[in-house]
Every structure is written in C-alpha cells, then in structure tokens.
Amino acid sequence: xxxxxxxxxxxxxxxxxxxxxxxxxxxxxxxxxxxxxxxxxxxxxxxxxxxxxxxxxxxxxxxxxxxxxxxxxxxxxxxxxxxxxxxxxxxxxxxxxxxxxxxxxxxxxxxxxxxxxxxxxxxxxxxxxxxxxxxxxxxxxxxxxxxxxxxxxxxxxxxxxxxxxxxxxxxxxxxxxxxxxxxxxxxxxxxxxxxxxxxxxxxxxxxxxxxxxxxxxxxxxxxxxxxxxxxxxxxxxxxxxxxxxxxxxxxxxxxxxxxxxxxxxxxxxxxxxxxxxxxxxxxxxxxxxxxxxxxxxxxxxxxxxxxxxxxxxxxxxxxxxxxxxxxxxxxxxxxxxxxxxxxxxxxxx
Numbered sequence: 001x002x003x004x005x006x007x008x009x010x011x012x013x014x015x016x017x018x019x020x021x022x023x024x025x026x027x028x029x030x031x032x033x034x035x036x037x038x039x040x041x042x043x044x045x046x047x048x049x050x051x052x053x054x055x056x057x058x059x060x061x062x063x064x065x066x067x068x069x070x071x072x073x074x075x076x077x078x079x080x081x082x083x084x085x086x087x088x089x090x091x092x093x094x095x096x097x098x099x100x101x102x103x104x105x106x107x108x109x110x111x112x113x114x115x116x117x118x119x120x121x122x123x124x125x126x127x128x129x130x131x132x133x134x135x136x137x138x139x140x141x142x143x144x145x146x147x148x149x150x151x152x153x154x155x156x157x158x159x160x161x162x163x164x165x166x167x168x169x170x171x172x173x174x175x176x177x178x179x180x181x182x183x184x185x186x187x188x189x190x191x192x193x194x195x196x197x198x199x200x201x202x203x204x205x206x207x208x209x210x211x212x213x214x215x216x217x218x219x220x221x222x223x224x225x226x227x228x229x230x231x232x233x234x235x236x237x238x239x240x241x242x243x244x245x246x247x248x249x250x251x252x253x254x255x256x257x258x259x260x261x262x263x264x265x266x267x268x269x270x271x272x273x274x275x276x277x278x279x280x281x282x283x284x285x286x287x288x289x290x291x292x293x294x295x296x297x298x299x300x301x302x303x304x305x306x307x308x309x310x311x312x313x314x315x316x317x318x319x320x321x322x323x324x325x326x327x328x329x330x331x332x333x334x335x336x337x338x339x340x341x342x343x344x345x346x347x348x349x
Contacts, residue, residue, distance in 0.1 A: 002042035010038035022088045059089050062110040064120035068095040072270055072289045079293025080119055087301050098123045117300045122146050124184050138303035142296040145186040153296045153314045155287055157187045160318040161194020164240045164267035164285045167320050169202055173238035173265040177211035179225040180242045191242040191269055211236055222249025238265030244272055286321045
C-alpha cells in the first residue's frame, strides 16, 4: 500500500501538504489537484482510524434538507458532497420534511455519533438548534436563516422576488400575483416582500393586498394557490412562484385550463426541473444551488479545522435567465472575511 511520502514525492509536495489536503485545510488549487492525482494513481487511502483518533470526531458531516425530492436541494447536496469528499469526509443526508421534530432528532444523532459538523436548511427560522451548538458541533445554515449567530450561506431573496416581478411587468403584464411558501420561512417571506416592493415601485401597491397567496413549497401547494387565484373576480394575468415545485403546480393548472404560458405570464424563482413548454415561455430566476452547497461545506471545513473568527454570511445573487443571457448566477455580497477559491464577491460588508 502506498504511503503519504510516496504520494508527496509523486505530487512534488511535502508530506505535510498531503496531510493538509486530506484534512481539508487551505492548500492551493494546483497542489490539491496534484495530490489527488498522485493519490489516485498510487491508490493511496488515508488512515481514517488514526485521523479520527487525532480529531476525536468522525469523518461524517450531517446535511439536513427539507425535501430530498426537490431538484434544488439535490443540486445543493451535490455541492456539499463534492467539497466534503475532496477533504476526506462523507456526507449523511437527512430529509426533515420541514418538520422541527425530525430536525431535532437528526441533530441529536449527529451529536451521539460525534459527527464532525452539520449543514442544515432550517425547518423554521425560530427552530432550536442550540443542542447541536452547545456540544461544540460546527453548524452552517444554508438557504434559510436561523435565529443563531452561526455561519450562513444565502441567496438575496428579496432581490430575487423583485427581479421575477419586474421581468413580468417589463413584459407587459399588469396583474401580477405571487404564490409564496409557508410564512414561517424567512426565504419565502423575503421573496414575497420583493414582489410587493416591485409592485409598489410601479404604483401597483393595491395588487399586493389581493393577489398574494401562501401554500407549501410543493407541487400541490402551487396547484391549490393557482386554482384559487383564477377563481378571483379579477384573476391575474401573471404570477410569481417563489420556488420551483410551486411553479410546476401553477403551470399544470394553467395548462389544464387552457391558459398556456406565455399567454399567462409565469416567473419561477428556481429552475424548473421539467417542462414541456418552450424554453422562453416561462421566466426563471435561477438559484446557484450547487455553489451554495460548495460554499457551505467549505465554511464548515474551516470551522472543523479550528477557525474561530466571528460568524460570517455569504449572500449569492439570483439572476433572471433568458435564452440570450445564459444561466449562471453570481455572488452578490459576502459579509465577514473574504476567502479565495470561491466565486468572487461583488462587494464586501
């Protein structure tokens, strides 16, 4: 079996650098690539038992997400797993169904199994995750806020709501509804407020009083809300849906009733995983799901390796995607320390 010294010689680095690569510590991209290439060629396997004894924790990371069937969270999980694997960690995927009791149970398991850290999309902004934090477990929030002072990776949800609404108004629609998710979730509320503010800036504040609906973040919730909107005395001519599955449900109802987009405008915050409509029939405000996962995992690995700086928040921008502009969102801002190796921030607070 190959040794760390043989890997170091093949990669033209020191044994200490090889160790840092497999411990997830800061090493340049070039050296990291050379170390992984050498390890693969030599079939080198790190001594995980020894590493666990040194760290006093396992090499497992818990990832808690609300809906494993949602393609957004699938892509986010892929980003977490890719980054964790680079550092020699494995990811345990936990589906909470937005149920605080399930979330608490998974956090308890992470503690009892001495997992190295937790990444979670919280089931509620006022959820209690203190039982994970008090045990010294590094925790990073992703996509959703918590009431705790911990690292977090978010999307500028207010801007996403405004962008979706403005895109429909710019296209000529004049009664733009909004189908939001559960009001207890901060991300959907921020997107709904973005919709409201966009209408207000166009002198349409009265519409926000009658054309807003709440549901869940799933297909059935989108269907129920769209049916209710179409039954209104003055139904909307366009709708903003605050996540992708809600958008699927709304579109299903429109097609069933013969109001096929873009005859009725639809703007979806998130990326439609499947649609039989032409590409330009629906406006998508795309979210950088995989980048959220990679960034959250990178921040967690820093904490696992002893980083004690104050809590940081990274905020990504969502962008309206059209056939002409492409589809890769970028970072809007980062608060806290700026780190290299990730997407470049536009501004820093």
